[in-house]
Amino acid sequence: MAELSDDDLLNELKARFNHTKQTLYDLKIVSRRLEEVNRKLQISEQVKSNFVSHMKNEINNPLSCILGLAQQLRSHDADRETVVGIAQSIFAEAFSLDFQLRNIFAAAELEDGATMLQSGTVDGHSLMIHAVNDFSHLILAKELNVYFLGKKLNIGSQPVNNEGEKLYFKSDSEKLELVVQNLLSNAIEFNNPGGRIDLDIGVVDDRLILSVTDTGVGLNPEQIERIFDRFTQLEAGVRKSHKGHGLGLSITKAVIDMMEGSVHVSAQPGEGCTVTLSIPFMETDAEADTFSVDGNEFFFSDDQSELF
Secondary structure, eight states, rough: OOOOOHHHHHHHHHHHHHHHHHHHHHHHHHHHHHHHHHHHHHHHHHHHHHHHHHHHHHHHHHHHHHHHHHHHHHHHOOHHHHHOOOOHHHHHHHHHHHHHHHHHHHHHHHHTTOOOOOEEEEHHHHHHHHHHTTTTTHHHHHHEEEEEEEEEEEOOOSSSOOOOOOEEEEHHHHHHHHHHHHHHHHHHHHHHHEEEEEEEEEEEEEEEEEEEOSSOOOOOOOGGGGGGGGOOOOOOOGGSOOOSOOHHHHHHHHHHHHOOOEEEEETTSOOOOOEEEEEOOOOOOGGEEEEEESOOOEEEOGOOOOOO
């Protein structure tokens, strides 16, 4: 075995030292990354824990209210006016519960990767009007003015009819319906009493452009990105003044991303908010096309509609 010279020995020691130094540096980087991942996991678990606790109240409260109101109907000989009032309250609570559960199920499917797009033909105008009719009891309770394509809708005890032109396009009607409902729900919840909501929909360069504008509390520009985080609400705890569970906009963003579209939010504090969606038309199987105006699909032949 040849003896190493002093220079060779020094070079070998230097190489091993540098290797050890690099290894320690790499371990330090890995350690920092693991700490960051652990921190994020802890935050995620805390957020989900808070969400579950919050949802327990969000679900139990309407259920308890429905049961209590139903018990009143069973236990008393009420006049028609009282019965109608109780029935309206039961409907409002049941509607809120149904909407929340549909969002929870949609979020669970998105989290699990089980969500698939189902392409069909949608009437965009009817889809928007149908959403307004669904939320009409909340719109009336807050005395909001709703405009569709610049025309004020006469919202009252009777459903609003879509008597204008149709807007047919290819998309997933069920998921798009949930997106529109979530945008409209936010516009109602965060609006001021007597405020205004503008709904617009149209086609530009083979893309569907849909927007919902309210005159409510608005947002700080730095808060815009946070509103798309799942389970995130800008208000929390005992000071929380708005209903909701922090899922609606995250579902909206996830669904629109699946459709290869985009979501843009424009808002200022105290000046309301505008959410604009841009969605490309989807491809469909011409031999198995479907048509929908409100999320309910039925089959039809291509010669029954004029499509963009």
